[in-house]
Amino acid sequence: MNIRESKVEVLEDIKALIPDDRLTSIFNAFARLDSNQDGKIDIDEYLSFALAKEKIRQTKTFEALDSDKDGCIEFEEFVVAAEPTFPILKRFRELDLDRNGLLSLEEALDIADRLVLPLSRSQIQTIMAEVDRDRDGQITYYEYLGAIAHIGFQ
Structure with a gap:
């Protein structure tokens, strides 16, 4: 989807002041968060996106703590981290x-x-x-x- 096909209203000031390639990049970021494509990002959409990013980060941390790679953090592994x-x-x-x-x-x-x-x-x-x-x-x-x-x- 691009800006013209979306429900997003882009003010003339925005179009005039922001280069097209940068505006496209900003729109694409907005569209990733606006999962229901209603032209607005509600709290659930925002949190869903933020938590998905956090889940990826926390998964990497978990994998680093799980030194024996068995899918669990045993107490000794936790102690080593702490x-x-x-x-x-x-x-x-x-x-x-x-x-x-x-x-x-x-x-x-x-x-x-x-x-x-x-x-x-x-x-x-x-x-x-x-x-x-x-x-x-x-x-x-x-x-x-x-x-x-x-x-x-x-």
Whole structure:
């Protein structure tokens, strides 16, 4: 449908001041919202259009949250979205073998062994000393988080 075939009244001022190609573009946008083609956009038409756009946006967000792509957002996926550092905290807990909230030199050595990292005990001690901000000989979650942010991986 074009402007001439529609029920839309286009004032002469509008025709005179807006170039034809721009006016056609504006009319096409109006026509998409005026679903019953009565020449007016009522609240239901407006909301229907706006909600359809929002539904597309929210669907993309949902798909991003559904990390295992099973069509559902499980609680852990929701937690990851609400608490972005959760995966890092989870990894820290996996590495903290004695569950005391700290990574010791022995745990760091175990990590190096599991990852088959060719690091000596003294090299691991040097790395730990760089990360250990409070100098207590162990790595807290926040020290670990700082190291991850600095290094860029977990």
